[in-house]
Amino acid sequence: MRKYLVQFKPFLIFIGTFFAAYIILTVVYKFYLNSLRPDEVDAVTNWVGHNVEQLLLMFNYDIKIQQGFASPWLEVWFNNKYGVRIVEGCNAVSVIILFISFVLAFSGKLKVTLLYILFGIVFIYILNVARIALLTVLLFHYPEKSHLLHGVLFPLIIYGSVFILWVLWVNKFSKYAK
Template sequence: MKKNPVKKYLVQFKPFLIFIGTFFAAYVLLTIIYKSYLNNFESDDVDGITLLVGSNVYWLMDLFNSDIFIQKSISDPWLEVWYNKDYVIRIVEGCNAVSVMILFISFVVAFSGKIKTTLFFILSGTLFIYILNVGRIALLAILLFHYPEKLHLLHGVLFPLIIYGLVFALWVLWVNKFSKYAK
């Protein structure tokens, strides 16, 4: 009697399939939770997480005596960032890095290790991403004030490369040092 080739492949790729299934389940669940949270706000409101990010950007730049002013747009769902009396950038919901945090958490959960270690790494990694994002927005405001023509390079290339590069480094650290697959 011949062995079922599908079963052979399912057994062979079981760790990969478990990883993919866990990753997507965590990603979908966290995305649904986040979208449910966003549904609590009117279409012209700024959500609480984005407001907190704006507040922390203000605090960081004020710490360095920057001429900074951040306000809710009168008619749109974003925060206006004024630097040296010039409107330089806006902070929209997508700027709060929650989507990056969801991606980060989903990966760590998919390669989970000991519960306490996993939770600690998720919390510290998420905090690191949040702080990095606040610094990114503050630095982006300053750089775009001086180099407005570099918007695409700074916002579309350099800063995403830095953020995703550091998240990738956190993943590598997690898999090699703390996950159940670490040697």
């Protein structure tokens, strides 16, 4: 048994670190969400909504984002038409938690690890804001493509980008990089 523990030590450390980080970050985030009133929009979702609105206003779109009446989501009004809503799951926090957990599991030098995590958080956040803004415009023009856009294409973009960040991390910056 000891032979196998020694043989698989790097894998076991990776799995242990990944799940420990993922569980701790998820529990902390859930505690935060549970501290909110049932009709309250969390701060990150509010920031995302505000930034989506700012981005679309930069391109002179007629956009208004406001909290739904007694509901924990943001309503997106595009060209004076209610189009989509931004819920807590749209804020990419769960994707960021997954990203951080993976980077920590393949950690490198402390400073490089922390800088890469910070870079990744900012990149995922900006990508997510752009994703929601583009999705808003496309769903206004192509509402019949809702499943393809929201359910397939845009998750592929965000998860694909995170996968690329992971590959870069492992191959260029982690302690396993050659």
